[in-house]
Amino acid sequence: MxxxxxxxxxxxxxxxxxxxxxxxxxxxxxxxxxxxxxxxxxxxxxxxxxxxxxxxxxxxxxxxxxxxxxxxxxxxxxxxxxxxxxxxxxxxxxxxxxxxxxxxxxxxxxxxxxxxxxxxxxxxxxxxxxxxxxxxxxxxxxxxxxxxxxxxxGESSFLMYRKDVFAAKNLTMPANPTWTQVADLAAKADGAQPGMKGICLRGQPGWGELIAPLTTVVNTMGGTWFDKDWKAQVNSPEFTKATKFYVDLVRAHGEAGAPQAGFTECLNNMEQGKVAMWYDATSAAGLLDGTGSPVAGKMGYVPAPVDRTKSSGWLYxxxxxxxxxxxxxxxxxxxxxxxxxxxxxxxxxxxxxxxxxxxxxxxxxxxxxxxxxxxxAFAAATKTALTNADPLNPGVQPRPAPGIQFVGIPEFTDLGTQVSQEISSAIAGRSSVDSALKTSQSRAETVAAKHAGQ
Known part of the structure; x- marks a missing residue:
């Protein structure tokens, strides 16, 4: 667990x-x-x-x-x-x-x-x-x-990568990478070793699986689940941009079986040399660099990638x-x-x-x-991620409820899971992001109606 x-x-x-x-x-x-x-x-x-x-x-x-x-x-x-x-x-x-x-x-x-x-x-x-x-x-x-x-x-999130693979490919990881830079590095690291993909990102449905990392991407790219007046924003241009970026990245350079991959599957992929990068929980570092890990001593850690915000790591x-x-x-x-x-x-x-x-x-x-x-190898990066996490202001606009990788309302467990199923389907190629978010917007509006005016 x-x-x-x-x-x-x-x-x-x-x-x-x-x-x-x-x-x-x-x-x-x-x-x-x-x-x-x-x-x-x-x-x-x-x-x-x-x-x-x-x-x-x-x-x-x-x-x-x-x-x-x-x-x-x-x-x-x-x-x-x-x-x-x-x-x-x-x-x-x-x-x-x-x-x-x-x-x-x-x-x-x-x-x-x-x-x-x-x-x-x-x-x-x-x-x-x-x-x-x-x-x-x-x-x-x-x-x-x-x-x-x-x-x-406690934990936050950061980007983990294989230093030895990057050195062999003459790739340089920025001290504070943007998502655009990460996508470029994922393309260049793809195939660096036999069977190795550029990055692992969760695609497994669940409010705490796929939705956790995806929401941090949404936040830094200017999106939010709800604006300060409880208007659902799931099919907004910013939310759509972030979701398409995430889905396109994992489909183009992500792990095999991405629609079923969660934390555990990505951890296994990184340990087994099947991916060059992984964006996920800071708690993973102790496992990757622990005694007996096949990648111990080979890992590098940098802050969660950003776009419009200074930081984007989650908090749990x-x-x-x-x-x-x-x-x-x-x-x-x-x-x-x-x-x-x-x-x-x-x-x-x-x-x-x-x-x-x-x-x-x-x-x-x-x-x-x-x-x-x-x-x-990871203590300083973990502390920085935890220190910079801001549950009240994780994006570029005011929020109606606290939370970085979730919205702090009781209904979010169901809403997040339902939306994750739609997006996971898009990762699998069974539907489009636009279709997934159109359905998801309707569900978010139902939740928003319960809170508007409170």
């Missing part, structure tokens, strides 16, 4: 509406058994990403022994955990005290009153050092001036949210503050190796000599 956001089978809004039909039954369990039967015991529901599995292994000996707080983990695949979290938090059943949520869900859950604000606890807990959290990450987890989640790790974080219905607020905060702390990062570095540190959330991580040694 990767750190990217992925397609979910149901939206937050759909879950909430479904739960409202059985409100009495749901409310009968509100504040129920959350935290288990022990006086100092909490229930934590989390995604089964490798970093969380590490946490699960380290908790008993390094948290429970010192605090007396037993942590009961429920660990599920990403799609399943999103559904279960939505159901439990929406009903305020209180079965789980803490859950992994992202910067997509956090402001939505906060607005709905499903989360306990953490501002007071973070200020009172001086050892936590809230000021050390990267500003872009903290902002993405803040709503109405209150912090509603604390990050476990898995974070800890505390359910408002939890009856174990203090114990839950102790766990959250430990799991998000510098102390925990140092524990992982010491016990498991510095390349496995859940990074991307604290400024101090990028001054830690041991971490910088292990992540020397």
């Amino acid at each position: 990767t750190t990217r956001p992925k397609n979910t089978p149901r939206t937050v809004a759909t879950v909430a509406v479904a739960l409202c039909t059985s409100l009495l039954a749901a409310c009968s369990g509100a504040g129920g058994g959350g935290g288990g039967s022990q006086a100092h015991s909490i229930n934590v529901l989390m995604v089964n990403n490798p970093q969380m599995v590490d946490l699960q292994k380290l908790t008993a000996d390094n948290f429970t022994k010192s605090t007396g707080i037993k942590v009961n983990f429920t660990v599920l695949p990403e799609n399943d955990v999103r559904d279960k979290i939505s159901q439990d938090f929406a009903s305020q059943a209180g079965q789980y005290d803490v859950a992994t949520i992202s910067n997509y869900e956090t402001p939505i859950y906060a607005k709905n009153g499903w989360l306990s604000p953490l501002t007071a606890q973070s200020k009172a807990d001086t050892a936590f050092e809230q000021s050390d959290i990267l500003p872009s990450i903290q902002e993405s987890l803040t709503s109405g001036g209150q912090i509603y989640a604390e990050p476990f790790y 974080t898995w974070a800890w949210g505390l359910q408002k219905a939890s009856k174990h607020q203090d114990d839950a905060w102790k766990f959250i503050s430990w799991a998000s702390s510098k102390t925990y990062e140092n524990l992982v570095g010491t016990k498991l190796g510095w390349s496995k540190v859940p990074a991307g959330k604290r400024t101090s991580t990028y001054t830690n000599a041991q971490y910088l040694t292990a992540a020397s």
